[in-house]
Each structure stands twice: as C-alpha cells, then as structure tokens.
Amino acid sequence: MTVRKPVVYIYGNCQAINIFNLARLIPGFTEDYIVAIHHDNGYFNSSEPIPIGEALTTCAFFIEQRSRLPSPFDKDSLLAPDCKRASYPFLTCELLWPLYIDNKQPYPFNNPGNWRSNGDRFLSALQSRSDLTPEKILERYLNIDITSKIDLDRHHDFYFEQVADLDTHTDVKAAPIIAANFRQRHLFYDTKHPTPPIMITMAKSMFQYFGLPFPFNVREDPENFSITLPIHPQVREHYHLEWVNPHSRFGFHSPNAHETNIYLHGERKKDGDYDFVSFIAKHIGLIDALAVGPEPDLPDRVKRLQDVLTISEGIRPPPPMDRAIIHFQDRIRTTIAQCYLRMGVGELGEELLTEVTFRNPEYYPALLELITYLSSKGKTRTLLPIVKRYLATDSLKHCSQTEMRTLRILLDSLCLTTSSPE
C-alpha cells in the first residue's frame, strides 16, 4: 500500500498563493509534502495531483487566512481531528494610501486585468467636475494639503488598532511586523498587495508554528516600483518613509493591460515610470507626451511638453509638493531634451540637459541622460567636470541599483569610478 505524503493545505486570497509558491520553492519540501492552494475564488492547485476533497479531509496542516468577513468556506466539519491549524490575517495597508477609494474612475490603472482600481478620492472628486480642465485639476490637486483634511496621526493609530484587532483572531500576527518595518521597508505594492519581504516573514512564522522547515530569509526589498501605487509626498514626509523618496518612479499601466495576477512574473504592459506629480499629470491626461516612444511627431510632442511646462510654472503648491513640482518640470525638460536628441539636434538636447543638471543637481535622471549622450559622442572633456561635480555630492543616492549599474558601466568605459549609494 502506498502511503500518501502529508498535505499542507493553504486557503485564502492571492496572498495565500504567495505562501503556496514559497512553500514549493523550499528545497526538497515537495518531496516530503503535497502543497495545495485553495483560493477563496474557488481556484485549486497542488504540487502533485490530488482531488480537492481528499486534500482537505486528509490534510496534516491547514493554513487559513482570516479577514473581517466571515469565511464562506465551511471546513471545520471536514478537517481531520488531528489536523494542525494555523491562521494568518488578510494583510492590508490603507495606512500609506489614506486617500484610497475603490474607484469608478481608474487611477492609476495600476491594477492589472479587470481588477477594481485603486483610486484617490480627492483626485477623483476633481475629475468628476466637468468645469475643470486637466490643468486646473492638477493645480488644485497639488494645492490640497491632505494633512489639513486627514489627521494622519489618528489614521496611523486607527490603522494599527484595527490590524491588531484582526490579529487577535489569528495565530500569526501582522501588526508587530508592519509597525516595526513600514518606515524602513517597502511592504506593500498597494492597499491589498503585500511585497515579498512581508510575505516571507509571515510564511516563515507559519511554517515555524508547525515546526516545518522554512529556510528563506528576507534579503532585500523590491527594487523598483513598477507595480507600486504612488505614495503621496505628504504621506511620505509625515511618516518619515525611508524606502521611497522624491525621485521614486511608479509604473503607469495602461487600462487595457492584460495581466491576470499582480504577482506573476513577466513583462507587464507598462506605459513608463513616473514620479508622483508626473504620474498624476499623466493620469489626468495632461502629459501623454511624456513617454518618449517611437512616435514620428517629435516636434509636435516638444510643443505639447513646452505647453505643459508653461502651465506647471504657474502652479506653486505648498511643501513638500513644491519640490515635487520642480522635479516634474525637470522631468519635462529632460523629456524635451530626449526628443531633441532623437530629432538630430543634439546640441539643443545637450544644452537643456546641462541646464537641468546644473540647476537641479537632485534631478539625477538628467545627469544620467547627459552622461549617456556625452559618452556616445566621445565628449570626455565636457563630461569629466560634470561627473566630478556629481561625485562630490550625494545626488546619486536615490539612483536605483539598475541605474547605478548603468552609470558604473559608463564611467568604467571612461576609466572613472564611483562609489555605490547602496
């Protein structure tokens, strides 16, 4: 008679799929156990074939996600009496997106497939007004002092109170992990989708609860913000978030993206990466011209960008949005320069990039573009003083690892060196 391996049965939403995937990655784990996932939408999968009913009634370990809603899944009468059970909470994080609204007007189109979109209720309210142009919407939105409308300290306390309250119903707790890490680490992509660091931490707690092996440790946070909902600068500053900065760029996904799962790997249908203000401007349709693609109408695009630049120069929001809009303007200037380079008027592009680079040293994307251009033209003599000036500052500290790698390759080719900001 064949003895079946013990079954580890995991129930919950897409967060449970993360635990299922992690379990299958544990070396040798599926040689000793069958891992099964039962999504609350009915989806079932397992590391080797087993009928769902048999997996449930014979499982040795049952890992269950709990939310505020009563579970529609009646498993108590089906589980074996000696089945070991552990529960964990549905991880949510409205803390970092206090304006979140599950919205009819998709913003930021950042959710794949047909998922309901994460929205911003102040922005949506402005967009719903037929009397406001995109320029006026941007101006009014950037002038909203959200700390005068939402008590972010109370928001913080209420958030943790309710997470801790949900924790009282689960074996593995989320509140201590989030509280200890949310300032330093990138824990959530959006209000309902945790990143690998927090999922690994939660999964490790669950497996240790059962005495099962779990050899993974959190090593590093997700590097890019490709699927991260933009963080409002006032939220970033109020909570002193360290993992996001004024230069952080968030992926903008087109409304017809066809992804089915936010955690699936592979190329996403992304329409560029944008800092907070550029993201808002793109969302409201003000700056479609910002993404430099293979369009033939570059002169027309330059004209549109210059118009947006003129509009933005009339917007004078309060801090920290004032710095955000300066970055936004330099993003536009950098894009105009990129258009010039493509149009074959390199001297205009070089001039504009140099202007941005010297006037706003914090806006490092212009520097990267300038270095790339000057390197390609072999203009080492022009390049050297610029690079030396930058290396003497900490302007590159916000560069992503990928950007730093690119910079290193460029500088190595010029026999220059730089230290990593990591």
Next chain:
Amino acid sequence: MITPVESILSELRRIIVDIFLLDNDHGLNPETTAADVDGWDSLTHTQVILATERAFRITISAKEAFAVQTLGELAQLVHHCQERLPEYLRGGR
C-alpha cells in the same frame, strides 16, 4: 422634531456622499449597509470612521467601528460616543 440620532444620520449621509462621490444621498437610510454603497469596503471604512470622528469630535475604537452593520447603527454609535463626552465637548461641527 428631529432627534439627535436623525441629526447625526443627516451628517453621516453628507460624509458618505463626500467620500464615495455619490450624486446625492437619496439611497442612504438607516438600513443602508456598506455593501449598498459602491466602493465602501473594509479599507474605505477607515475613511468613513475618521471623517465621522472629525465631524463629531469623537473617538471610535476599531472594534466598535467594525461592529456596525448599517448607517443607522453608525449613527447610534456616534450618539453613544457623544454621550461619553463631557457636555462641553458635545455637538460636532
């Protein structure tokens, strides 16, 4: 005569219309549940509670906030929270 709870309910309707960008408050009554309002989920419930706290100058615990099932129950909770306050702090906006 408008009772305190009816008066609270009127303000709560305004809050719900404001947060969920409703055209009007016609569909909002004491029996209204979160499921009846497009977009009112456990996450946006936080905004409803914080806006309610601000409007009525009260504090609602998470346990109380997530125990209410209807708009009428939320109005009752606000009334209850107001009664916990010293008289000089009652009244709302």
